[in-house]
Amino acid sequence: MELKGYGDRLAARTAQVLGDGPKIAALDDSEMSGETRTLVDTIRLSAGAGTSAEVPEYMRTMVKHPALFRAQMELGTVLFKGQISPRERELAVLRIGWLAGAPYEWGEHVKISQRYGVTKEEIARVQQGSAAPGWSVHDGAILRGVEELLSDFAVSDATWDILAKTWNEAQMLEYPSMVGQYVVTAFIQNSFRARIAPENPGLVNY
Amino acid sequence: MQVLGGAASDVARDAEVNGKPPRISPLREDEMSDEAMDYCKRLRAVLGVPESGLIPAVTATMLRHPDLNDAQTNMGIMLQGRGLIPQRERELAVLRGAWVTGAPFEWSEHVVIARRVGITEEEIERVIEGSAAPGWSAHDAAILTAVDELLSRFMISDETWDTLAQSWDEKQLMEFPVFVGVYAATAMQQNSLRCTTEGGKPGLTSR
Structure with a gap:
């Protein structure tokens, strides 16, 4: 299947997804029980983040289903x-x-990726995809694998062989699951109309 | 909306995904760490197979990445064991989802499970046709439509959400996109690793 993406209609897509606000209302700070705060802190610590009194709206939404939240965060x-x-x-x-x-x-991830060395120029190039000039063979295959998984739900032989030249077996095992996990996140956040914070540039203002 | 699915090509997809050898071999018992052996012991207990019983190849493959296998197992237990959406x-x-993603392993396993929980042979055929096929209740059709929407447009439409919300409470609505996503992720994993179907099941042509 051809996977088009939303590059030519970013404003329309943003309106479609964010619409008139969240479908699942987040808990207020005052509605967060001690048990819920402990769950959030435990998850943050296991992810290597510090605890904080500030809990983002997305987390205050997901904690309404604690067992699901725990499994998803793990x-x-x-x-x-x-x-x-x-x-x-x-x-x-x-x-x-x-x-x-x-x-x-x-x-x-426009913000997070830059913490791990992805440049602004590369972020713009990600939008063009694996066929854009300038990627190393390996980086191009990482993007092409995503394109294949989101349209054909399998990594092709050609892409697999390129990735396997650089990655070991555990990394090859991890790759389709990792892509899947971030697809799950998109399903959730898009379907819930999870509101973006002011410092999140969204699809339009990055 | 364009939806995939193997209707015209299920035999070709089976040959492509299921007909070739796995890309990563299952961990052999003599390669297993104590932790992996312990995991197998617990799994055999859950499945009710004897101690010498075979571990499914798909599990033995994932044991090459124990942390990931553990977290995926816990997610599976949450959704199937403690999930709030009726079976x-x-x-x-x-x-x-398995049909649209052309996933021979997932499809063949869940044809068996679906029948066990009362889904009829006629309904399985109708799942292949999708939500527009005559005969679904509005709620069941919305479940199928939501899967198609997620796999092609990455979100559930307002109309489908509203139909589901007439029968489901908030926690069930929260669980649903996660549920569909986790099974899509499983399809991506099993298709990409070329996990061979269990017990010689034919794959997408299983009924």
């Missing part, structure tokens, strides 16, 4: 701290966020 |  943490290097992971996530027309995920 | 509705969604 999987996210394993993959965030996984075998694939952070820069390589972020290239994949940016491509996913862009193709999935996911304002929240794209905007967050 | 029949879950299986309709898994079947539609």
